[in-house]
Amino acid sequence: MSAIRIPGPGTNVAVCRKARDLSQVALARRAGVSVSLLSKIEIGDRALTQGIAASLAQAMGLTLDELLGTEPVAKADEASLAALNYAIRRFDIPDAPPSHPEDLPCELAELNEHRYRTELGAVLQKLPGVLAKSTNYAHATQSPDAWTRVADVYSVVYWVAARFRWMHLAELAVMKQQLASERAHPIAATVAARDEAGAFLNSGDFAGGLAIVDRAVVEAESTLEGRDRAYGLGILHLRGLTLAGRIKDKRTAQQHIDAAWRVADKFPEDIEDHGIHFGPENTAVHVISTTSDMEDHRGALNTADDLIRNGLTLPATRVGPLHMNVGRSRLALGDRDGALEALEEAWNIAPEMARIHPTSQELMRVLTSLHRRSNPRLTRLAKRAGVPF
Template sequence: MTSADTPGPGKNVAILRKARDMSQAKLAREAGVSVSLLSKIEVGDRALNQGVAAALARAMGVGLNELLGQTRIQEDNDELLKQLRSTIRRFDLPGEPPNNPEILKSDLVELTRLRSDAKLREVLEKTPGLLAKATNFAHANGSPEAWAMVADIYSTIYWLAARHRWMDLADLAVLKQHAAAERANPLLKIVAARDEAGAFLNSGDFAGGLAIIERAVVQAEKLNGRDRALGLGLLHLRGLTLAGRAGDKKETERHIAAAWRVAEEFSEDVDVHGIHFGPENTAIHQIATTVDLEQHRTALDTMESLTRRPLTLPATRIGPLHMNVARAKLALGNRDDALESLVSAWEVAPQMSKVHPTSRELMRVLISLHKRSNPTLTKLAQRAGVTI
């Protein structure tokens, strides 16, 4: 599996700042944060959130992915990524289509399952070959259903690239996803817009991402029935995340309210082309965003309400949920419970936790704050490949 270039985003702030010969006072001033907060982030007394990270990255003239730490491509993954990029490059140069398209459908179901289980390595292994076969079939068949399979695979490629902060690949994936979705159906065009806004989110351009969402909402309003509800729901979830990272409470509340209005149309969460929407995922997004806005008690209250029933969503959603709960607990000074939640994230989604910037930042801060040995933290650090 891959590993990240930095031990934690907060530590990387100090590395990048010193490389640019910037004082803490100058960086804090240009990023619009206090010197005290910046100092705590750098030494590991405070976890860096992605809203502050984006402001610091802009002030230093670097990409958010560089500050958070792109996942280093190890030798065993390099060839797979070369194959994937080659296949993407040949989007308009189709080859021989597969003889049995039914196998394509079952392979896509398996790819979606691997994504839901947050099996990053296995997704990377399966994607290049499946993308080539699906693209060739779509060119030969020409049906909306065939192009829908291609669009779904590109959505997974975006997801994979975003998890590792390979933003050039994420940008390329959403470009091709749009092209395939145009030949598929209107709902998939909405999903493509949602992923495009995600690329803006992961690059730290929250205003740009919100502009993409607003444009797509206009298109989703034109859909009918279930497709309209699903499209609007997915867009408002992305919108509330973007607004929360931007620190815009009013816009965040607007998207939260809109997402809940749509979620009420669903008795339980549903899978939309590998992405989930419904009451549970809406609550999960709300928890993450209230933590971004430093409303930590509210986040934990929402978590308590959410867990009165067994959670049904897959690892790709539950893993980050535990990370965000850990952020809230840590901010409130409860280190032991924060560590317990981080351990839960690792148990649910170990591959994602190993490369996720929130997980790595929590690990760094917990190590810094635990001045004495903690057996649970020591064991988790060993799994993460972090030296205490």
């Protein structure tokens, strides 16, 4: 078993290190991690977290997405991706507006439903048409409502590109989203800032992302009112706590956690606006992830147990990663069976996301590497994931 090279982001570390003629000692020293931890990550005895990955990437002159590895474009998605790039390129070259603009809100809602179910292929298939029609209609009417819709569609483009770690596309989407938000309602600029900070997050520049969040919070406090203000500040603080957790800045993370909970108290239950959920449940999901990032795995599991026991109303796009984070905390505490159970749940809830998510890939890599005996459940899951085991 130990001779099999299980695919996953952690496997890329040794490949990139050797390509730069670095020893484990040299890379560990540059990245500020122990040689023992680096060795365990490379051989598959420890999962590579995105915080550690960012440190290793920076030490090798890479971005986080470059180290984690970009997901290849599936043959079935090539035409959709080409059409999407064409629609993005023609942002300022409007075509004829759609003949039935009244259908646009429904089309965007359907697109987001695919997103919430983590149906990435369906999102890619429908995105070009929705984006082109929304953009053409916005140019024809120049209404804030129409431009807000364009910004919301670009938020979906950012989301799907970030999932596949196509960061050039994600960053381009954020740029267009910001341009659209300049002609839209003020809340669109807040959502765009949240996604811009996400691009920093996905590239491993956590401090830069925090600077974006801080600036956006100040702007939101002065430009937004009522429900938009609470919602906008809420999604910014969720992004902030995630970024702070990745660099283990406990003070800043706690500040964003406290602020997010204060805003979440204004919502009896989670809401969905502009394609993004916010409320008590999603705040708890983000806190669990950040608590795991800061290696308080027992605390993360206690919070997760309470949340799951009370029942979840969030969509698969949030619940799938929740179980992945439960799995990594259980694995960190030595509970392999519990980690496998959580990974199975993530695959059952969000299979398309589980296949490409770095946390899911690392859980699979480490579990298959550590198991030296037959495990039918793990074998079935590995087969489903296309992993040799």
